[in-house]
Amino acid sequence: MDLNAIEAVLAPAARADLPAWRAGDAWLAGGTWLFSEPQPHLARLVDLAALGWPPYAVGPDGLEIAATCTLAALERLDLPPGWTAAAALIGPCCRALLGSFKVRNTATVGGNLCLALPAGPMIALTAALDGTGLIWTPDGGERRLPVLDLVRGPGETALEPGEVLRRIDLPAAALGRRAAFRRIALSPDGRSGALLIGTSGATGWALTVTAATRRPLQWRLPAVPEAETLAEILAAVPDALWDDDVHGAPDWRRHVTGILAEEIRRDLAEQDPSGRDASGAAA
Template structure:
């Protein structure tokens, strides 16, 4: 869709080139949502693709994913041999977007996070793997925000005016965990109604991250694998009624039901 209110497109090649933020600005990464519907309030786009950030960088501390990394690039990287078992989650999470190959080659990890839709699969992936968002603040500063705290509600994120999501860091200790993925939608090509990820450490610690079914990510952490009854009770206690999401892709009671079912499936898989 043409955005006919845009009067300027700024293409910074680095942080020093970023313009001062003003009303009517929007950051452009992949643009798959930005160009999907009218944006009459926008006047200027700041195109971050000209910064040419390395999409994915691996090191002893873990993985750094640029905000401009496409889902296709992340999927391709994760398909390689990196010695991190939980990185296998990237493939199913990328495909849980249910976009065409054109969308997957254009949509970005950072854009999916910033959009803050409950069904955002990059939110699920990065929250489950203890991701930390590195945010550039106006004036040259930066601040880290856990992905679990970055998405604060449906369509709402923690960015303040003029702030830019630079990258997401995933720690090696979490990437080394065993992991299990479950996702369900009302139709084969529908938006996720529930997307859950479980991880288990070598010491037996178990974490469960719930997304899509809830307005924001929810994390349950256990020192040891709970039994099925305890897990179901804990999940009910962690998600108050108002936090279950309600839209055309699923009623709250259905989302709660399938979330519990998927949580138990994940527990059984990681109990082996």
């Protein structure tokens, strides 16, 4: 879609070239959402792709994903053999995006995070893998924020005006955990109504719930919980946190979340060499 109100498109080659932020500005990454509907309030776009960030970096400390890395590039990443959680989750999360192969070749990890839609699969992936965002501030500094704190609700993030999400860091310890993925939608190719990820390892068990809720939710326990414990945890989620739109009613989202969470609990209990749950009893 043409954005007829745009007066200028800037292509900075380095951070020093980023303009002072002003009303009517927008960062441009892949643009798959930005160009999908009218944006009459915008007058200037700043193309982050012009900065030429490498899409990712694999190192001993983990995985660094540039905000401009496309979902297609992330899915093609050749992972180290020990990164079992990354291998189990990256592909399904990339394919969970509602869009054609053209969209996945253009949509970016950072754009999916900053759009902050409940169904954003990059939110689920990076939150479940203990992701931390590196944020450039307008004064030339930077700050770090966990993905769980970055996304506050539908279309709402913790980014201040003029701040740029530079990259997302995933620690090696999280990438090497056991993992289970579950997703459901009202139609085979529909937007996610619930997307859940469970992980388990030496540091304990965690469940991350997205799409069903207005913001990502996560619980951590020392080991795989009993079914009753998990049901109590989910029952305590306030009604106001369950999302409500054409892709699923709140009561349906709550119900299917419970079913998918129990499936994940059983999967990770079977994978757990100790065979123990959070109470110490046999799972």
